[in-house]
Amino acid sequence: MNVKNQSLTIASVLLLTLTMTACQKQTTVPATDSQAKPVVSTTTENQQVDKDTVADSTESSKDEATASIEQRESTKSFDMGMGDKRTATLKKSNDYSLYVFDGYTLDTTTHRLQLTNNPKYYADIEKLSSDFNLDELRTKGIKELATYGEAKEYKGDQLAEGPMVKASLLLQVSDEKGLYDYIVWEDEQSKDAYIFRVQSPEGKESETFLTPALTSLSSIASTRQQN
Structure with missing residues (x-):
């Protein structure tokens, strides 16, 4: 194999290696997205906590409204x-x-x-x-x-x-x-x-x-x- 052909072969191997490396890097992207999924789950959990908090607040408001109806001062000016x-x-x-x-x-x-x-x-x-x-x-x-x-x-x-x-x-x-x-x-x-x-x-x-x-x-x- 002459020098020219050897150089082309080496260049082809390097190009192929870089291409494969780039492809491997691209295949890691979905893994990153997969790792991000718990964040979505955490947000859902926070939303559920917020809903529970709102429900508790609403129930508390009802209790306060009932108390305001049932409890009045004994005298009023x-x-x-x-x-x-x-x-x-x-x-x-x-x-x-x-x-x-x-x-x-x-x-x-x-x-x-x-x-x-x-x-x-x-x-x-x-x-x-x-x-x-x-x-x-x-x-x-x-x-x-x-x-x-x-x-x-x-x-x-x-x-x-x-x-x-x-x-x-x-x-x-x-x-x-x-x-x-x-x-x-x-x-x-x-x-x-x-x-x-x-x-x-x-x-x-x-x-x-x-x-x-x-x-x-x-x-x-x-x-x-x-x-």
Whole structure:
């Protein structure tokens, strides 16, 4: 073999060696990808941990919401307007609780809030079923109030910043004989709904009965455990 041919042979061998080496290096790439797979698995595990954390947080929020419904301060101060601040005491029935001012009595058997010294001034509380229809209640309320006169509906700005400003429905008859209300109220936390039937006949107590009574009613909250 002459020198020229030998040089070509050596060059060919070197080229083949480099090519094989390059191919071997390329075959190691999948191995690198394979080694990266546990990272993906770790991310999945972290995601699962995050989901569990969110679930625990959601469950904790539900527990806190339930506690906020069931646990209320035994007394609470209310601003009645014109610098008049009064403290009311929490009273409970099986289904609800509300704050009651001095001079008022809540009968949890008849579900009646009344002026202690004059029971002609009162508000009856009726709990509604969850599938109540507001339009049907409006019609029913108008018929009930027809005994006292023609009912008018008040809402929005007409209620100003009074205790019943958030009422779902407020029908009223007001004349020389007194004031009579038919009110639908929904508890924002539990979504329980109630009808308040309020009677404030003409008399010396008519000017002082209504605001504390309606303030008490607006403080109503469910005492049942939420799911």
